[in-house]
Amino acid sequence: MGPVSLDVARKPWEKWVDGEVDRSMWAWTKALMLLVLGITMLALLAEPLIHSVQNVSNSATIPSFFVSFILVPLATNARAAVTAIQTASQRKERTTSLTFSEIYDGVFMNNVLGFSVLLAVVYFRGLVWHFTAELLVVFIVCIVMGTAAGFRSKFPVWTSIASYLLYPLSLIFVYVFADFQ
Structure with missing residues (x-):
């Protein structure tokens, strides 16, 4: 048997073909089906969570407000945060960079998925929209995180500080923007 190569960037669900991620039509179809399944599960379980x-x-x-915007996100992301801290404590440039990339990916995907489910619930139930300030803040955070993660493959330490500061800053923005409604 030859040497085993471990690529830290590989996610367990990705299938590798000749060193690249499988981008076949079946992979795209499966990804879309899983996305629809996840959104459906979220839509069905949103009300019991509320x-x-x-x-x-x-x-x-x-x-x-404190429970919804501070305790629930901390509880749902605690495992990922502990794993990220343990990985970053290895003090290797590649693993630390990948850890920050996962954090950025998580922030972006959580906001986009949460927003799409919220919009679907508002649309299909014919609810009145009172979340302009919150939407604006989520949009700002998504743009900042998406831009930061989209143009870099290595992240300096200051980007992690900036990303962590976006959370309390976003709460302040919601408070400030809510006064303008």
Whole structure:
């Protein structure tokens, strides 16, 4: 047996053909089917999650804004954050760069997926839209993160600080922009 090559950039679900990701029509179809399945699951489970967040908020006498925008994101992303910190602690340039890339990817994908589900719920249920400030902030964060991750393959340390500062800054933006509505 020859030497085993481990590529840190490879994700477990990617199929490699001659050193490249499988971009066949079946791979695209499978990806779209999984995306639709995920959006459907989110749409079906959104209401129970909302009720659970409201119940936790009422039981703990914590404002629902704090639970929704601080505790829930921390809880859902805690495992990824711990893994990212452990990987970055190896102090290798390549693994640290890939860790930051995963963080940027997670921020971008969470916002885009969350926004698409929210828009679908608003549209299909005929709800009134009162989220202009929040939408603007999500859009700003997505543009900043997408631009940062789209043009670089290696990330200096200052980009991680900037990305972490976008979270409290986005909460401040929501507060400020909400006054203009």
